Amino acid sequence: MFPGPLVEANAGDRIVVKVTNKLASGTAIHWHGMYQNGTNWMDGTTGITQCPIPPGQSFTYNFTVSNQWGTFWWHAHASSQYVDGIVGPLVVHSPEEPQLGQYDEDIIMMISDYYHTDSKTLVSWYLSPESEGSEPVPDNGLINGRNPFDCSKDSSAHFPTGNRCDPGAPHAHFSFQKGLRYRIRIINSGAFAAFHFSIDNHRLTVIEVDGVDVQPVEVERIPIHVAQRYSALVDANQTVGNYWVRADMNTNCFNDPNPALDPSVRAIIHYDGAPLTTTVHGADKEEGMAGYVNKTSWEPLRGDATLFQAHQGVSTFDNSQLMVTFNRSMTVELVIINYDEGDHPFHLHGHTFYVLAIGSGGYMFDLSPPLQTKNPLRRDTVTIPAFGHAVIRFVTDNPGIWAFHCHIHWHMEAGLLVQFLSQPDAIQAFNIPEELKAMCK
Numbered sequence: 175m176f177p178g179p180l181v182e183a184n185a186g187d188r189i190v191v192k193v194t195n196k197l198a199s200g201t202a203i204h205w206h207g208m209y210q211n212g213t214n215w216m217d218g219t220t221g222i223t224q225c226p227i228p229p230g231q232s233f234t235y236n237f238t239v240s241n242q243w244g245t246f247w248w249h250a251h252a253s254s255q256y257v258d259g260i261v262g263p264l265v266v267h268s269p270e271e272p273q274l275g276q277y278d279e280d281i282i283m284m285i286s287d288y289y290h291t292d293s294k295t296l297v298s299w300y301l302s303p304e305s306e307g308s309e310p311v312p313d314n315g316l317i318n319g320r321n322p323f324d325c326s327k328d329s330s331a332h333f334p335t336g337n338r339c340d341p342g343a344p345h346a347h348f349s350f351q352k353g354l355r356y357r358i359r360i361i362n363s364g365a366f367a368a369f370h371f372s373i374d375n376h377r378l379t380v381i382e383v384d385g386v387d388v389q390p391v392e393v394e395r396i397p398i399h400v401a402q403r404y405s406a407l408v409d410a411n412q413t414v415g416n417y418w419v420r421a422d423m424n425t426n427c428f429n430d431p432n433p434a435l436d437p438s439v440r441a442i443i444h445y446d447g448a449p450l451t452t453t454v455h456g457a458d459k460e461e462g463m464a465g466y467v468n469k470t471s472w473e474p475l476r477g478d479a480t481l482f483q484a485h486q487g488v489s490t491f492d493n494s495q496l497m498v499t500f501n502r503s504m505t506v507e508l509v510i511i512n513y514d515e516g517d518h519p520f521h522l523h524g525h526t527f528y529v530l531a532i533g534s535g536g537y538m539f540d541l542s543p544p545l546q547t548k549n550p551l552r553r554d555t556v557t558i559p560a561f562g563h564a565v566i567r568f569v570t571d572n573p574g575i576w577a578f579h580c581h582i583h584w585h586m587e588a589g590l591l592v593q594f595l596s597q598p599d600a601i602q603a604f605n606i607p608e609e610l611k612a613m614c615k
């Protein structure tokens with residue numbers, strides 16, 4: 175099924191998922207946003223925390239959810255498989271949630287860009303000189319796997335696929351019952367595009383950002399970049415009818431317009447008792463491409479994982495691994511400067527971080543405005559604006575090797591990734607399952 179099944183748990187629960195690989199290539203599943211405290215080897219990141227599960231084999235992920243809750247997701251973290259559909263939602267509940275009892279029902283809306291071409295073809299095009307560094311432009315956008323597409327335009331796409339096109343593909347539908355309050359969990363599980371999310375005639379009260387509760391803020395629309403999540407409370411307080419859910423794709427960063435793409439992606443909220451009609455309220459170069467962090471481009475290890483090397487006591491890594499080591503638990507402040515003309519949503523595995531500054535240009539501690547240290551936002555994926563910066567702060571209190579990377583899939587393939595190695599001594603004491611190491615052979 176697409177998107178994949180919901181994994182739902184309570185904080186402190188043990189999650190056990192047996193993954194059987196029926197693909198032709200190796201895979202691994204990452205539980206995006208899970209701290210994996212004490213179980214770094216269950217983080218599911220190929221080349222870093224494991225070797226891929228070979229075709230035809232199974233591996234059982236088995237980990238305890240830390241004392242964290244909110245909206246997460248899972249996805250393949252092996253080559254570009256998640257772009258082809260290996261994604262699903264992951265929701266953690268807790269009796270400590272401040273909004274508990276203040277809403278009646280939970281609704282998940284996974285929004286994503288969508289490519290009609292398989293990701294392998296797209297990656298090799300993107301990394302070749304032919305692309306001149308412009309990312310593949312999506313053909314469509316989806317909400318929970320659905321959205322119509324104008325089949326007459328398919329042949330004008332950059333990579334005609336010859337796949338069957340269904341001219342009558344439906345929108346996703348969600349039911350509302352007047353008088354109830356809904357918690358809508360919005361997940362951008364796409365590869366490239368950011369969206370603006372809104373629901374016609376309804377206000378959104380944001381209560382959660384990337385698995386972190388926030389002071390409620392009422393807004394009309396929410397900008398959401400790749401891998402980010404928000405929860406918003408929505409009152410079903412409008413006239414019984416049908417209303418558009420809108421995910422407007424931000425196409426500013428698309429170098430090449432795709433004539434087949436309609437960036438206005440939609441779904442329908444249907445109030446119980448409204449006619450099931452279609453009337454909806456509201457208006458209608460020479461080198462190949464690479465990504466660099468401090469002049470180096472990450473290349474995944476083949477046949478090994480950096481975690482296993484650190485477990486053996488290795489402390490110096492090849493430059494291509496972009497390893498930054500923290501010998502003990504400490505507070506780290508990171509300045510990320512974006513020299514590119516597009517925004518980059520950076521995700522840190524295994525942690526949430528404070529966002530202390532986001533702005534244009536570089537950041538200079540003496541000259542730039544002071545860091546915002548009073549009640550800063552905490553999250554796991556931050557958008558670094560084009561030609562701008564972000565300053566984040568986190569504590570290296572989680573032993574393991576954690577990827578920090580741009581979640582735009584094309585950029586990750588281009589090597590826009592750094593590894594943080596926390597507490598090497600604790601890693602050497604890890605009890606890594608033999609079964610996991612055996613997959614490197």
Ligand code: C2O
Pocket residue numbers: 204206249251401521523577579581
């Ligand atoms: Cu959604 Cu490296 O993760």
